[in-house]
Amino acid sequence: MNGTTASGGALLEIEDLRVHFATPAGVAEVVNGVSLRIEAGTVHGLVGESGSGKSVTSRSVLGLLPRRSLVRRDGAVRFAGRDLFGLSEEEMGRDIRGRQIAMVFQDPMTALNPVMRIGHQIAMPLRLHKGLSRRQARDTAVELLRQVGIPHPEARLRAYPHELSGGQRQRVMIAIALSCDPQLLIADEPTTALDVTVQAQILDLFDRLCEERGLAILLVSHDLGLIAERCDEVSVMYAGRVVESGPAEAVFDAPEHPYTRLLEQARPRLENPPHTLLKTISGRPPRLVDLPPGCSFRDRCPRAGDDCAESFPPLTPSAPGRSVACLRPHDLLVPVAAGSPVSAAVPGGSA
Template sequence: MSKPILEVKNLQVSFKMYVGEVKAVRGVSFTLNKGEVLAIVGESGCGKSVTAQTLMRLIPTPPSFIKSGSILFDGKHEITKLSEGQMEKIRGAEMGMIFQDPMTSLNPTMTVGSQITEGIIKHQGMSRKEALVRAAEILALVGMSNPEERLHQYPHELSGGMRQRVMIAIALACNPKLLIADEPTTALDVTIQAQIIDLLRQIQKKTETSIILITHDLGVVAEIAQRIIVMYAGKVVEQGSLDEIFYNPKHPYTWGLLRSVPRLDSNRHDELVPIPGTPPDLFAPPTGCAFAARCPYAMQICKEQDPEHFIVSETQSAACWLLHEDAPKVERPIEVGGRANG
């Protein structure tokens, strides 16, 4: 079996603020295989985007800093130890990123063509004429109509969906091995969202690029991901394959996320149930399980000791004391895949 394209081990990222230290990412570990689509889901503030931006060393330092951990990319690059100059050779060339809002990410004073060709000229040594030909090919790949014409337009002349396609084209310009999509459909309407997700799926099949999808939209996850990581309060609380997370979730937080999403495959007509309370303050993370204060199944040990990751299968694990052999049996409060408590 080939080595993973990305191996993250015990990653801890904090922000130094005038009132103290914000522990945004607290010991995240996962792997990403070549050609795989991995989704990272969770509420706002759970550490998804900080984790993603740390992988490309895009978070500002200071105030942020990597406390500990390892990010091994392509089996040879230890991202946490590279200089900024070394990272500039990897960003864009081997790792690409699609940001949340293309209108604020694209340069309004530069044409689409100039923004796409910038990375091609820098990393692949092409002339501007050659780079423009390549840029037009990429725009065609991402489904942009009249690509040669679009090269000479500015971001404000394009629709939201077109701007997002330009963002994807920039990220794909140098055929990266890893593509990180940070909430790529948040600012788009539902129809365009579906088009962008379909586009990412087609690109992944054509180029075999590994993709990390950062989102809070489980509907988007179901369309494209093969494996899912659920984050809460800066930690991974559950991970598994798409089927395992949707059809056999084990962590109460994952149950809560699924209960708050409308389902078309359910035989019941329950109202959507929000997760009560708010995430903890990461200036001073709570002792024990961070979800305990919001969990209806919390036991005394949950408030005193952080749970280990209990192995459910070869691909699934969850950090919850309910999976301990001595824990009381709890009936899952949701219906999944049209089957109750499967």
């Protein structure tokens, strides 16, 4: 379901975001010039290998970064036209976090307070941001638990996090995130370590919330199948940069960037015979404290040429709604095939 803000612009706009951290080995360029837009009522996927900068990008929206190691945070993040980087910590806590933008973290066991009952943790934002009475907050908490599919919600209010299953804890996190009717939900690996049945239930819940509430979702994952099935738009990240973006269906049906194509070919497929070995991407991602000049993916890329070492290619429009950062992108008309070779003879480059 598509939508926009009242002013006609995107609900969330990230422009040229750069986040660098100090480490014992040097300054790590964790996010390097990321730009994306999310419309109201849509799901935007952020996908890539571990360490590609997905979580730091999503946490930057709410300013949830480790201040002690933060060396540099540049660029712009605008929510409904409001510059979030220009807000004080007090303004972020009072007006934005939990109220207009909520976040579901990867591990609910560490995100939830282990010594506080579930009911109290759901009621806190309701009383803080909405000014509800204790009774009103309790009744609303029961209804939220019922909406996210928690059985016997009245009894669960008195439970502690360790008394719930992993799927139930994740649903509690979603209930807390939805308690103040946010416009944007950031879900950072929300189904990691959950069985496939619970994963499907949580993702179906997200779909329903987008449809019923016009909720926008930034879905962070390394699972291409999940992103391809559940997202309207996708941004593929590698070494802190977006290397390809566009409608999820189009991007995964015919990837342009060699990295996206290799990721897609590495997906396990039901049609493969039993005991089929999974494809892998050769090599390792570059060290973020010592990024090579030129394209960060060139040492692992089967289509790289000498000119790929000169400068990192900018994200350039390649088709309506699609962009790619590559000097030798794959043909848009060539769909990905699980068993096909990735490379082809490329003038001026290697096969």
